[in-house]
Amino acid sequence: MDKQYNVVLVGCGHMGAAHMDDIYYRENINVEGVVDLNPEKAKFFARKYGAKSWSTNYQNYLKDKNVDIVIIATYPSSHLKMLRDCIAAGKHVLCEKPIATDLKEGREFVKLVKHAKTKVLVGHILRHNKTYQTVAKMIQDGAIGSPIIMRMAQNHHTMDWNKYLALIKETSPIIDCGVHYIDVMRWFTGAEVINVSGIGLRTEADVPEDKYNYGLITLTLSDGSVAYYEAGWGNTIAADNLKEFVGPKGRIRIIYKKDRATHQEEGDLIEFYRYPEKTYEMINLDSNRKPTYDQLSCLIDMIENDTQASPSIDDVYTAFEIAVAADEKIKNEYSKVNHIALV
Known part of the structure; x- marks a missing residue:
């Protein structure tokens, strides 16, 4: 069996559900935790998708060495900070678009991705x-x-x-x-x-x-x-x-x-x-x-084989700009x- 990846979802909204619907039952995926500021949403997602735990604070999972991948499915104003924290904690990241709310934060996002020791994929699902x-x-x-x-x-x-x-x-x-x-x-x-x-x-x-x-x-x-x-x-x-x-x-x-x-x-x-x-x-x-599992599989391929992101971070930024x-x-x-x- 393929290596099993421990995944944490941050953001239990529409796109969070789209991610979970296609990945939670896969043999190589274990949903370690789900996070939302609304505890009722987090509890519901934990029950629905079989997560081991839930929290209202994503940083609780960044300390966990078992966590491999963090999916960021929150509003764009939170993306830069979450990305920075995840990279600093050595986590791979799948982040929803758009990457930020303005060009200054967008450029900082790209800079972090290009210098990261972990892999980052931005969710351009098409x-x-x-x-x-x-x-x-x-x-x-x-x-x-x-x-x-x-x-x-x-x-x-x-x-x-x-x-x-x-x-x-x-x-x-x-x-x-x-x-x-x-x-x-x-x-x-x-x-x-x-x-x-x-x-x-x-x-x-x-x-x-x-x-x-x-x-x-x-x-x-x-x-x-x-x-x-x-x-x-x-x-x-x-x-x-x-x-x-x-x-x-x-x-x-x-x-x-x-x-x-x-x-x-x-x-x-x-x-x-x-x-x-x-x-x-x-x-x-x-x-x-x-096809969020195909997208996540792209990130896993980046992790395992050092392949290129699809789209590249430069293509992501150009579309955003x-x-x-x-x-x-x-x-x-x-x-x-x-x-x-x-x-």
């Missing part, structure tokens, strides 16, 4: 998603030609508004989700983003006036490709998920298993249209949308508008 890996290869192999148009939207109709509001107070939807798709744009094309702009709006009265809950950014890449990414969270925003890539030789659209009208048992659908043949190919992939630049442009434009009172 890099480990088989559907996205397949589409990346198709585009890189010239399936739809170049340059391409990338159309992406990830809007949430919020059923737990307070959860989203708490995150908005830390970071914008464009940064929190946008780092994923900016990374995808660079990964699929192999090109660099050379221009970014954006718009945003506050449609909820309790969103702070210097924040926004809806944003749309447009990007130009060095190979001539163009893209937009739309992200909105709100009580009146409709849920929407669009991932489409259009080129001179065809078009590719990703339809998640959960969004398929029929044949959900076939997994994700990659709809591939060829031109000038004017033919369609439907590719079914049984892909886990959030572009997202922050887009966020700043939105805020600068938004501040020029006379705000209309929300009623």
Whole structure:
């Protein structure tokens, strides 16, 4: 049997659950502990995922020599301090994105990773998603030609508004989700983003006036490709998920298993249209949308074989830097508008 790794989860929220759902039962994983500031959440996770113990203080586990890996699934404002503490304690780290709330902390995060004696992987889960890996290869192999148009939207109709509001107070939807798709744009094309702009709006009265809950950014890449990414969270925003890539030789659209009208048992659908043949190919992939065990396995491979992170910390920072630049442009434009009172 493979070496068993003792793992501690810090943050018993939505992403903490996504991690645990796919890793807790694996033969090479032992959930040593779970941590949350809310003791009831920590207790619940400990029972649900068979953790040996729970705590409200992650530092209690850093003293434990049996702990190998710490998964940081907390709000971004806590990432830098937790990373620093984990590295100092000799722990390997899987940290959720975004890496920080501003560029200064982001640069410090990257510096820590590059000088760490332990291994650190930032959770860009789409890099480990088989559907996205397949589409990346198709585009890189010239399936739809170049340059391409990338159309992406990830809007949430919020059923737990307070959860989203708490995150908005830390970071914008464009940064929190946008780092994923900016990374995808660079990964699929192999090109660099050379221009970014954006718009945003506050449609909820309790969103702070210097924040926004809806944003749309447009990007130009060095190979001539163009893209937009739309992200909105709100009580009146409709849920929407669009991932489409259009080129001179065809078009590719990703339809998640959960969004398929029929044949959900076939997994994700990659709809591939060829031109000038004017033919369609439907590719079914049984892909886990959030393959957190595959992601954790990447970190374990880094530990055991000194392999490279996917994505690299430089790619992580580049996506973060572009997202922050887009966020700043939105805020600068938004501040020029006379705000209309929300009623």
